[in-house]
Each structure stands twice: as structure tokens, then as C-alpha cells.
Amino acid sequence: MDKFLLGLLGFNLLNNCINKLMGHYVTIYMIHRPIPIDGLYQGLAPDLLEQCLIYAKNKNYHFASLDELVSDAINGIVPKKPTLCFTIDDGFNDQVEALVPILLKYDAKPTIFVLTNFVDGKDWPWDFKLAYMINTTSCKSDSMSYKGTQFQLNLTSMQNRTITRRALVKYAKYLPSEVLDDFMVAVANELMVVPPLAAPEGYTPTSWERLRHYESRGLKIGSHACTHRVFSSLALTTVKEELIHAKNRLAVELSAPSKTFCYPSGTTKDFSSAHVDLVRELGYVAAVSASPGNNTLTSIKQNLYAITRHTFPNTLAQFARYSSWIEVLRSKL
Ligand SMILES: [Zn+2]
Incomplete structure (x- = not known):
């Protein structure tokens, strides 16, 4: 069935018609680590990311930053085409140096959510x-x-x-x-392994200087709080302190931090309505979760403080499916 549906994506005229019928859907991707040199864990191959972006360009997808999507959703502006959005979580050096330049090369308007204590070199997650x-x-x-x-x-x-x-x-x-x-x-x-005090090779953070370098080239940078502790495990006062401290660090170090927040871990059990209230009170206009799901601008507006994202897939075929009307249709069935 998947092969048949994916085959349909090859017919542009048919896709244009289906896209008109389906409405203008949005796929927000959540990216974690690139593939490591030592092969110790599975990560996203930069080549695959580039292939996916070329595919999306050829298929005429619109790329929007997360803040643009949120602003359009709030203001009721309907995108003219199916839209893709790319987010990266945590703030590792390899994410910034191996993945961000590729996303910027294709004008994919990425947003990275960083752990401020990590970037400050105070601790690693x-x-x-x-x-x-x-x-x-x-x-x-x-x-x-x-x-x-x-x-x-x-x-x-x-x-x-x-x-x-x-x-x-x-x-x-x-x-x-x-x-x-x-x-x-x-x-x-x-x-019988003691983690070193400072993040070792393969786990090092990016720096504020590198973030500023890419910010000036189109990267948006947002708050992922300070420590990567799950909000549900912390006292509300501690969560508030983390939120305020992270927001202040971003404001000091960067020109225009993202107005959208990203919950640590971010599954539905990891934060509550009390945490949503804190995020809202601090002036964030939206927040992303790690729960999977397709979006439309209407669904984003209805769910502004728990916006769903898809984990970036492992193959071009999966990317084609997640980005297309096929996934929207599947989510409705
Ligand atoms: Zn994270």
C-alpha cells in the first residue's frame, strides 16, 4: 500500500489536485543528532538530509520557520502550498556544524532549541x-x-x-x-564508567559565538530550558527558574531568539497545564512538544502550547510520505 501511495507522489498534476482537496497541511520535523563518526548510535546522515531538502524543493514545498508558522496560524494567514518546517533539539556542536549549514543552504529556515546550561559549559545533559x-x-x-x-x-x-x-x-x-x-x-x-565533568568528544555543545554566526545567516534559536530535566520531575518553582534563566541567557547572547519554547523531552507526560501557564506568562507565543502528528494552521492555533512534530525519518521514502498528503490522510483514518 505504501509503495502504491508513494508512487502517486510522482504525478505532480495529481498531487496538486489532491493538495487542493486536502487543504494546506504543515509538517514540522524534529531533528536530533547527526550520525556520529564512531558509529556509536544511529543519527541523521547529512547526505540524507540534503537529499530530502532537494526532494522537497523539487516537489515545490514551501519552507517556513516555526515562528512564521505560529504567527500565520495566530493571524489566520493560509499558506499557498503544503509547508515543511525544521526544528533541531538540544544544541550539540555536531548539530550546528553538520546539519544547520545544509538547512540554510536550501533556505529551510531551521530553528534550534538549545539547553542554556549546556551551551554555557556549566554541565551536560x-x-x-x-x-x-x-x-x-x-x-x-x-x-x-x-x-x-x-x-x-x-x-x-x-x-x-x-x-x-x-x-x-x-x-x-x-x-x-x-x-x-x-x-x-x-x-x-x-x-564502570564515570562521565567526565565536561562534555567529552562527541557530546560537546555548540557555543554562543557559533549560534550568533548562524543566527546572522537565518538560523532561529530558541529555549529548551537549562538542564534537560523533565518538567514533571521538578518543583514548579524550579521550572520557573529554569524558564526565566534560559530566556535571559538567550536574550543576552542573541539578537532575536525564537518566540516559541520547546519542552525538554516533550511527551505528553513530561509537562502539564501548569507548565503551559508558566511558558505563556513568560511571553512565549507557542511551544512545541515531542508528540508526533501532522498539522494545519488551524490545528496549530488550537494547540499553540503543545504543537506536534514528526521525528525526522531515516529514509527519503519515509520523508516523502511524512511530508505529503498521504500522512494527512492516514492521520484522519
Ligand atoms: Zn531535548
Whole structure:
């Protein structure tokens, strides 16, 4: 079925007609890390990103920045064509140096949401410390126990390490800060890897200087808070402090930070209506989640503080599908 539908995307006249019938939909992509040199985890290959952008240009998609989409949604401006939007989360050096130049080359108007403590060099995110320990350990344990919870430690391949990392992150992300610290020590002891104080090679942040360099070339930069701690695990006062501090750091370092916020982790369990209120009170006009879903400008306006995004896919065929009316149709079925 997929092959048949994807084949239909080759017929431009047919697509133009279907696009008119479907209305003008929007696909917002969420990009994480580029493929690493050491192959320790799966990432987005810059070549694939470029192929996808060339495909989108040839198919006459419109590219809009997230702030443009939000502004159009609020003001009821309907896009003339199906629209694509590209966002990157976290603020790693390799994201900025390997992916941003490609997005700018095709005038794709990307937005990167950065963790301000990370860019400030104060700390590196707890979940990437877990990834570092799991990716670099040579320990042979196949399980660990923490406060009565048993975890499988399958470290036999890149895929299995990814599954192990996801399980540990899923457990750890809702722990209170002091318990999370204790859990991290327990994992370090079990895996016999202590994450260095400063982010090691492969996990280094970008800098404000590099962000300013790309800001002047069209990159939008927004807040992803300070620490990557999930809001649901923090006291409301701590969340407020993170939001204010991150907003101030962006305002000091950059010319025109994004007016849209990006929740750390960002699944529906990771933030609440109280966090939405804080984000709104601070003057953000919208916020993006990590929940998947297609959009129209109407759906963005109805869901301004929890806008859905698709994880950037692993193949050109998937990109073609996610960007097209096929995904809109599937989401309605
Ligand atoms: Zn993130």
C-alpha cells in the first residue's frame, strides 16, 4: 500500500489536485543528532538530509520557520502550498556544524532549541551522560537492580545499547533530582564508567559565538530550558527558574531568539497545564512538544502550547510520505 501511495507522489498534476482537496497541511520535523563518526548510535546522515531538502524543493514545498508558522496560524494567514518546517533539539556542536549549514543552504529556515546550561559549559545533559556510559562501557553485566527495580543491560550491539538506554532514561526521567543523582552513580558503578565533568568528544555543545554566526545567516534559536530535566520531575518553582534563566541567557547572547519554547523531552507526560501557564506568562507565543502528528494552521492555533512534530525519518521514502498528503490522510483514518 505504501509503495502504491508513494508512487502517486510522482504525478505532480495529481498531487496538486489532491493538495487542493486536502487543504494546506504543515509538517514540522524534529531533528536530533547527526550520525556520529564512531558509529556509536544511529543519527541523521547529512547526505540524507540534503537529499530530502532537494526532494522537497523539487516537489515545490514551501519552507517556513516555526515562528512564521505560529504567527500565520495566530493571524489566520493560509499558506499557498503544503509547508515543511525544521526544528533541531538540544544544541550539540555536531548539530550546528553538520546539519544547520545544509538547512540554510536550501533556505529551510531551521530553528534550534538549545539547553542554556549546556551551551554555557556549566554541565551536560543527564540523559546524554547515561548514553555516554552505555555507549562506552566494556562491562559484561546483563542486568542491574536499583531500589528494587530490575533493569536488563543488553550491551551486545548498537541497537541493543539503544534499547537499554531508552529503558534507563524512561525510568530516570521522572525521578526527583537527588534520587536521579543517586541513580546515575549506581549506573556508573555498574557499568564502570564515570562521565567526565565536561562534555567529552562527541557530546560537546555548540557555543554562543557559533549560534550568533548562524543566527546572522537565518538560523532561529530558541529555549529548551537549562538542564534537560523533565518538567514533571521538578518543583514548579524550579521550572520557573529554569524558564526565566534560559530566556535571559538567550536574550543576552542573541539578537532575536525564537518566540516559541520547546519542552525538554516533550511527551505528553513530561509537562502539564501548569507548565503551559508558566511558558505563556513568560511571553512565549507557542511551544512545541515531542508528540508526533501532522498539522494545519488551524490545528496549530488550537494547540499553540503543545504543537506536534514528526521525528525526522531515516529514509527519503519515509520523508516523502511524512511530508505529503498521504500522512494527512492516514492521520484522519
Ligand atoms: Zn531535548
